[in-house]
Amino acid sequence: MSTLSTPSPGPVRPGPGGPLTGSVHSWDLSIGVDGPGTRFVAFLAGCPLRCRYCHSPDTWYRRSGRSRTVDELMAEVGRYRRFVQVAGGGVTLSGGEPLLQPRFTGEVLRRCHELGLHTALDTSGFLGARADDALLDATDLVLLDVKSRDPATYREVTRTGRIGPTLRFGRRLAERGVPVWIRFVLVPGLTDDEANVAGVADFAAGLATVERVEVLPFHRLGAHKYAELGLTFPLAGTAPPTPDLLDRVRGRFAARGLTVT
Template sequence: MTSLALGPATPAATPRAATPPHAATPSGAAVPVTPAAAATRRPSEGSVHSWDLSTGVDGPGTRFVTFLSGCPLTCLYCHNPDTWRMRNGRRTSAASVIAEAGKYVRFISASGGGATVSGGEPLLQPVFTGELLHRMKHELGLHTALDTSGFLGVRATDALLRDTDLVLLDIKSWDPDTYEKVTGRPLRPTLDFARRLADLGQEVHVRFVLVPGLTDDPADVEGVAAFAGGLGNVSRVDILPFHKLGEAKWQALAMPFALHDTPSPTPERIAEVREVFRAHGLNAV
């Protein structure tokens, strides 16, 4: 991925943000917001770590990517551990994010790109995420993508998903024990969310990080490939080779990086894994 850093998000005095058309309930259902209720709603704010213009695995074309703070996973290979806690971000209004993205609409549109809400885990802030996706899509006319682990998929309302053109879903392992070792969380919520997206016919790009000695076991690779291939809505699989580019951030946070001695996968092994996914009818890159 190549990116042009736009710097950290900064709160700004902005006009009152447009309210999303639905509000989330504890059950995850979508409830219409009446005009009277909308008039009394405060502008949506969230904890935003930063934003970038990027090209790569954040969705098609050049993307305006908003990185939200806070994540329930603690992935061993995370290259942004500085986004794990909500306090790592800055309280920012949805209106200010939309205003920033609006500066690049012509450039983004010319590339066939769009806007991606990433993290951290954006579904840790589902109302704020829903408003960003809604306004990026309907006010700016951009293709929208949600980058998620799926662990908090139950927090994604149907309204939020209707405003999402593409879900970038990380399936980090097929083996439950390996998944929990990698993330500190159970696998099942991600698989349940993937099945829900398939039932909705939602387009999905699956991302699979290939880590030697951790997620490259043949049975693990075959399991993810067979599952993704059977969903019917996965248009692309990104095989992402493990790297240690984020290790400096772990050191800066005085956190031990458990994969310090783990090598990157060889080009030959990456090619082999791609062929496993392609054997299940998937466009693996």
Template sequence: MSTVEKVAAPVGRVHSWDLSTGVDGPGTRFVLFLSGCPLRCLYCANPDTWRMRDGRRTTADEVMARIEQHRPFLEAAGGGVTLSGGEPLLQAAFTGEILRRCRALGLHTALDTSGFLGTRASHALLRHTKLVLLDVKSYDPAAYRRLTGGRLAPTLAFARRLEGLGVPVWIRYVLVPGWTDDDASVDALGAFLSGLGNVERVDVLPFHKLGAAKYDALGIPFPLRDTPVPDRGLVRRVRDRFAAHGLRAC
């Protein structure tokens, strides 16, 4: 007698979820924050997402049930679903499954990633991704290494791959005084991005210290505690430098 095995729903490690409007993609977004990240950005506001094992074990069915609850509102608000982290490509199979199921429902999908693990994003995963929010931490390789502990090259390679596949991209650039405000580096990044045909906008995100309490709770030193937040003039200057390269800077 033949038997049919029931295929288990993919399981991931989820930190939390939230509803947001702003830089997580168009319209109102259901943002799923996955646990685990290979980088250790000095300005990270969510050190509680670094370790995958700290996330809640969650099935794709559970995630989709939650998304379904908000689906009418997301559709009415012209929004969709954004997978963030941590780094969602650290759990590429789980991330790909959520993206696939969301697209099957007709929901707009976005992937928020540093691109450091871009090689883990299969063509199938990217086929179900309508927008990539690509976090470029710095365009200077040495500064990138000091700021994140990782390498810049994988992110740039991923950016070029996304262009080749025609996947729309929003760049996220965290502006940290003394770290990412160098005119030459900003101009070099602007020149690189303007050479790509799929970059729709550059979001210059002012560095903040809202995550400092999380570091205290975890007993981890916050490396940039004494770094000032950028003033409006600096933010405007950096946005203007990106705009000078023909980019839509927000």
């Protein structure tokens, strides 16, 4: 994956009656990571959570991005439209947390749909109530980051959040027939408790539209960003999961009849 652009920080323009703007941190091309095929991925700035394993602390604040109109972002999408379509991909809105900017996110997804592009929304679901029906109508796939099923563990992971909104959002997606890929980050000593893993697996298995579960091994690749920002990486002393632990956890999901990667 290579960064195509990292806009310099700038304020988000207000402007009632003017062009709809959002705070965009950067954009990228990815292959098989942020949805099917080769994808144009826009990372929106701002997130209400402070996950202990977050590898993008540079996206936490909206001021970390640059103000972009929908037309400006769509012009960038247009440069790669043919390429991603031929490669069986599309456009993914990620973050940060794209539902922190629901009007901007919804309009970009709608415009991508008009171009015949497959759309994906990468979200924690914590702000799922902000996604109105029109936004979901323009979303072909949701990459839903389920950080934990246990409320106490969820709060320990996110340092600010509650699991309830994510669970409600997941059920709403299933009721609407929206395809979902569940993402679960496996962190030794934090999210690997057997009861917690079983809870996430049960939740995923209970959603009729879950197409796959991605068990993502914790890594420390973003630690340098914390140093650059003068922050302490909370999990600096935590090792990635062993292959045996990964296999056991993936097996737990597979035992519930789920497709696991």
